[in-house]
Amino acid sequence: MNIDFARTRETMVEQQVRPWDVLDVRVLDTIGKLPREAFVADDLRNLAYADVELPLGHGQVMMKPVLEGRLLQSLQPQAHESVLEIGTGSGYLTACLGQLAREVISIELHADLADAAQARLAAQAIGNVQVRCADVLSWNPGRSFDVICVTGAMDSLPARFVEWLNPNGRMFIVHGQSPVMDAVLVHRTVNGSRIETLFETDLSYLAGAAPAPAFTL
Template sequence: MVEQQIRPWEVLDFGVLDTLMSVRREEFVPEAYKSLALSEAEIPLGNGGSMLVPVIEGKVLQAVQVKRSDKVLEVGAGSGYFAALLAAKAEWVRTVDIEPALVNMAHDNLKRYGVENVIVEEGDAVRGWAGGAPYDLIVVSGGVPYVPETLLQQVKVGGRLFAFVGEAPLMTAQLITHVAEGKFRTESLFENLVPMMRNAPQKSHFKF
């Protein structure tokens, strides 16, 4: 998968490629879709959830440049796979999902795979999550029309936030760095379309 699918999409960081090879994606895929674990098919998780395709997972992991000292918040646990990728490089990860069935799936998958530095919690973290804040890194694993200020304020100075920002038919993957108190730098990395986060904040269309 890594050689044939990830490298051609400019995921060239050797540390990222090693992580993608060492964390077995098939261990986090529902039984009915095991044969598609390494394909570019979108894998449904039930209850409205799905896994990002491997190429996008690789591009996100490369963009956020996880450090061993990082305390990470992931918004949207899914199957637990991306939390496992983050945990392979970070000090610890807190992954939060609004859907109880996905919380259970992520917890069970991570426990079975032996990942010990991930906390899985149930709740709505798209506007922030107090437990563990502020964070060195926040990853929003689905789409949001915009990044809420309350979430940005939970990023440490020097830390960063990744999110897919916009609405259908196209979203922009953004890396936002907290460069100084109250100041943020935004980089637009690539365009894609991913499922919208449930309870994502909506832009106001009210006009006077």
């Protein structure tokens, strides 16, 4: 079956992403041009623009396009800014961030996902992104960033991630317990941080960041 991916991509933007109040021109232009099908497994290419999560292996998933659009619009990465992405996954969101920001460092726990994402990014000639294989829960960047994007949910907000933000930096993160979680934007301020609640969603947990199982009698 031959799929017109350009037309399908346009339909995704107009019928999925834009109706979910994603109206930022730079974000719409980025996801409207970047070939999402190039970042999914061959047997899933026909679902690259569907309103569904796509499996990546290791219990991880590729976000729905609408959530990726809202995330990018919330963070508003600028052309002069540095980004830390926690959870590379397929590399698609990494590529979007690379198109919008000056540089991106992306951390992926699983070596096979990291290698595949780096290859996909290279194939798209996106050269301002570094994918590193590490466990972010025990990793330290040794520097700070303007933007942090956490692509997996966490049980609670991690203070150590906030410390990696530059003054006036912001972090997108989903936290709470499934099936109702809060997507928030954490702003680094002079006196600490400020939390802006964005919307409710449900997202797979970052590896090692799920809540402890509840004890029941």
